[in-house]
Amino acid sequence: MSHPTAPRRRRADAQRNRQALLDAARTALADGDAPFSLEAVARAAGVGIGTLYRNFPTKEALAAAVYEAQLTDLVAQAGNLLERMPADEALREWLGQFARLATTKRGMLDALRQGMLESAQQSDVAGRRGRLAAAITPILDAGARAGSIRSDVVADDVVLLAAGALMPVEVDDARIQRLLGLVTDALRP
Known part of the structure; x- marks a missing residue:
């Protein structure tokens, strides 16, 4: 018997990773002189590129x-x-x-x-x-x-x-x- 499920809450570490990515991207986007690189955002957030792509595919x-x-x-x-x-x-x-x-x-x-x-x-x-x-x-x-x-x-x-x-x-x-x-x-x- 299947039960409707509520949307899953993100794990605490996943929430921290997402926030770190948003913060790093905000900083990178504010620097209009540097190219916007997903790899650089992931590095600045302290996560792997796979984590970035799971959260933000583009x-x-x-x-x-x-x-x-x-x-x-x-x-x-x-x-x-x-x-x-x-x-x-x-x-x-x-x-x-x-x-x-x-x-x-x-x-x-x-x-x-x-x-x-x-x-x-x-x-x-x-x-x-x-x-x-x-x-x-x-x-x-x-x-x-x-x-x-x-x-x-x-x-x-x-x-x-x-x-x-x-x-x-x-x-x-x-x-x-x-x-x-x-x-x-x-x-x-």
Whole structure:
């Protein structure tokens, strides 16, 4: 008699290996000057290449997993920031983190020089944008209540505005700060 089984949990060592691979890949992808090598990622993570391929069968799969992990971190940061600082400051800090993610994504695409990652990400753009918008809604609501952020601001519009300001062009840190200043100025009452 067969019993339905729940998805198997990864062993603790398998979870550590996967996380080590993601961390090593994140570092490798952030270094836009060095070629992105799966062998180098495995070596930096302290695992064999077979372990890497069991977790991530292609460069694109690994880069997509890194991007997804960074997106999840960014979503989680919104609440943490709001607990530590006023809403307008929390929004500015979160937008700065969003800008770093956008820059990293460009670096990933440049490192891979293939459209597979971009195609995979485009398939769920609305879902990712929705996650980002949901993350900053409490910040916007708190800012509206405090009078530091316009009360008619829609979270999805803020995500689109920031993405539009940051993603299409290569920008240096100074320009990113100017662009983020324009975005936050537009959100003031």
